[in-house]
Every structure is written in structure tokens, then in C-alpha cells.
Amino acid sequence: MGRDALKVVSVGTxxxxxxxxxxxxxxxxxxxxxxxxxPHARKEYEWRFQYPxxxxxxxxxxxxxxxxxGVAEVxxxxxxxxxxxxxxxxxxxxxxxxxxxxILMDAARDGWAEYTSTRGERAVALHPRLLxxxxxxxxxxxxxxxxxxxxxxxASGVVAEDDEEAAERARIVVSRxxxxxxxxxxxxxxxxxxxxxxxxxxxxVVGAHIWPVSAKGAPDKVWNGLALCHxxxxxxxxxxxxxxPTDRAVKFRPNILExxxxxxxxxxxxxxxxxxxxxxxxxxxxxxxxxxxxxxEELAIFYGWAG
Ligand SMILES: [Zn+2]
Numbered sequence: 532m533g534r535d536a537l538k539v540v541s542v543g544t545x546x547x548x549x550x551x552x553x554x555x556x557x558x559x560x561x562x563x564x565x566x567x568x569x570p571h572a573r574k575e576y577e578w579r580f581q582y583p584x585x586x587x588x589x590x591x592x593x594x595x596x597x598x599x600x601g602v603a604e605v606x607x608x609x610x611x612x613x614x615x616x617x618x619x620x621x622x623x624x625x626x627x628x629x630x631x632x633x634i635l636m637d638a639a640r641d642g643w644a645e646y647t648s649t650r651g652e653r654a655v656a657l658h659p660r661l662l663x664x665x666x667x668x669x670x671x672x673x674x675x676x677x678x679x680x681x682x683x684x685x686a687s688g689v690v691a692e693d694d695e696e697a698a699e700r701a702r703i704v705v706s707r708x709x710x711x712x713x714x715x716x717x718x719x720x721x722x723x724x725x726x727x728x729x730x731x732x733x734x735x736v737v738g739a740h741i742w743p744v745s746a747k748g749a750p751d752k753v754w755n756g757l758a759l760c761h762x763x764x765x766x767x768x769x770x771x772x773x774x775x776p777t778d779r780a781v782k783f784r785p786n787i788l789e790x791x792x793x794x795x796x797x798x799x800x801x802x803x804x805x806x807x808x809x810x811x812x813x814x815x816x817x818x819x820x821x822x823x824x825x826x827x828e829e830l831a832i833f834y835g836w837a838g
Pocket of ligand 1: 763
């Protein structure tokens with residue numbers, strides 16, 4: 532975290548201490564409830580975050596985001612353990628939040644590790660420089676897959692280098708994951724969770740960009756997205772499928788159709804693909820012509836067959 536990334540606003544009793552986290556959209560105040568984490572006697576791998584006592588409930592002053600934060604040390608490296616405090620606001624019964632101590636070791640190595648308890652409470656062990664990324668997730672309600680965050684954090688060098696440059700790289704890549712997650716959710720909802728190419732739902736659908744996110748300027752708008760099942764997402768990403776921007780007709784690459792003429796399973800896949808894109812609920816969410824044009828410009832070398 533940079534010098535200006537974290538600003539203490541009010542510590543008070545320390546439970547909570549109000550601090551501000553710097554973000555692209557300005558400072559975000561959080562109510563930090565810092566307490567001890569310790570091994571739990573019952574099971575060897577089990578650790579817990581302990582409440583200080585009956586008279587100190589978790590609070591959310593002025594609606595400020597409450598975060599329960601434990602501080603641990605692994606091989607002389609500080610690791611935070613964070614919980615969303617919202618589910619504990621106002622609870623006066625002294626209790627502990629349990630987590631698998633293994634995430635402390637994993638976070639010391641990769642910068643990020645998660646554990647979800649049987650009660651559905653998520654513990655995140657993280658490098659202190661990734662606290663802003665965690666706050667962004669809590670605020671947006673989008674939690675990218677923990678392994679993906681760990682890979683991104685690890686690749687940014689935030690653990691190995693532990694400097695502000697690496698921290699900024701980590702923040703950008705994790706923030707990208709959060710924004711992708713929000714985009715995917717919005718696109719999925721626009722299509723009622725159904726694939727725009729085959730109508731499958733079964734919670735197997737993600738939101739994919741048309742003008743790809745790797746291109747500078749591609750917007751995270753529903754009209755630059757398609758809800759696709761995993762097979763159609765992969766087929767779209769591998770340029771097996773071309774969609775006519777004007778009438779939304781769906782076209783397969785000739786060699787895929789050739790394979791489908793002799794391979795029964797491939798034939799079922801191509802036959803299950805609708806001849807035209809299925810539309811989202813709202814007309815304003817329909818994929819825009821320009822997004823397809825941008826995609827084909829950007830990826831022209833892969834679409835020579837489409838003509
Ligand atoms: Zn599909």
C-alpha cells in the first residue's frame with residue numbers, strides 16, 4: 532500500500548478504528564475491528580478469530596463497511612485474516628470465527644488464500660498490501676475465484692518484492708478480476724442465466740465480452756457481452772463461431788462443420804447451436820453492431836474464413 536493508500540481517520544477505542552482506503556473512485560472508509568487470531572485447541576488445523584468480549588459488538592458507524600481483521604505472522608511475514616463484518620453487526624454474544632490455519636501459510640507464499648466455513652463465512656488470508664483489493668470485493672459483492680486471485684497476486688510479485696510498484700500491479704490485476712466478475716453477473720442476469728447460443732442454463736453460463744477485454748477501450752457494458760455456456764464460450768474464444776452483426780446469424784467455421792459431419796457428438800453440439808443469437812430480456816442490452824465490428828477488426832487474422 533502506498534503512503535497515501537491508507538489513512539487513519541479515527542481510532543477511538545480501536546474497535547473499530549476508522550480508516551480510509553485509497554481507490555480509483557476516491558477514499559473508501561472502513562471500520563476495522565482488529566483482534567487476535569490464535570490456534571483453536573479442538574482441532575489441529577483449526578484457527579480462530581476471537582471477539583474481544585460481550586461489551587464490544589461489531590458496529591458499522593454511519594453505515595461504514597465493517598471488517599474483522601486478524602493479524603498473524605508467518606516466517607516473520609505479516610499476514611492479515613479478514614472477514615466481512617456485516618453478518619456480525621450488533622451481535623453481543625462472545626464468539627469466534629473459525630478458519631483453517633493452512634490459509635495463513637498459503638497467503639504468506641502467494642499473497643492470497645481463502646477458506647469458507649461450514650456456516651458459509653469466508654475467511655480471506657491476505658498480504659497487507661492487498662487490503663484495498665479485499666475492500667473492493669466486499670463493496671461490489673463480487674468475489675472472483677480465490678485461486679485466480681492468488682495467481683494474479685503471485686504473478687504481480689507483491690509477495691516477493693513487497694514494494695509499492697508490485698502492490699499497484701496487484702491492485703490493478705485483482706481489480707480487473709472484480710470488474711470481470713461484475714460484468715459476467717450483469718450479462719448473465721440480462722439473459723436470465725441462459726446461453727445466447729443454445730438456451731442452456733443450469734448455472735453453467737458466464738458473461739463473455741464481444742470486443743475483447745484485452746483490447747484497450749472495450750467497455751464493460753451488457754451490450755458488449757453475450758451470456759454463454761462454457762462450451763459456447765470456449766467455441767467463441769477459439770473463433771469456431773462467427774456472428775453476423777446485422778442479423779445476428781450464427782455461423783460455424785467450415786472445418787468444424789466438416790468434423791461434425793462424421794463425429795456424432797460434434798454434430799449434436801453444432802445442431803444445438805441456434806441459427807440466430809437469442810436476445811436478452813431488454814432491447815437496450817442487445818449486443819451492439821459496433822462491438823462485433825471491433826471484435827472482427829481486432830481479431831481479423833482469426834476470422835478470415837468468415838468472409
Ligand atoms: Zn450454449
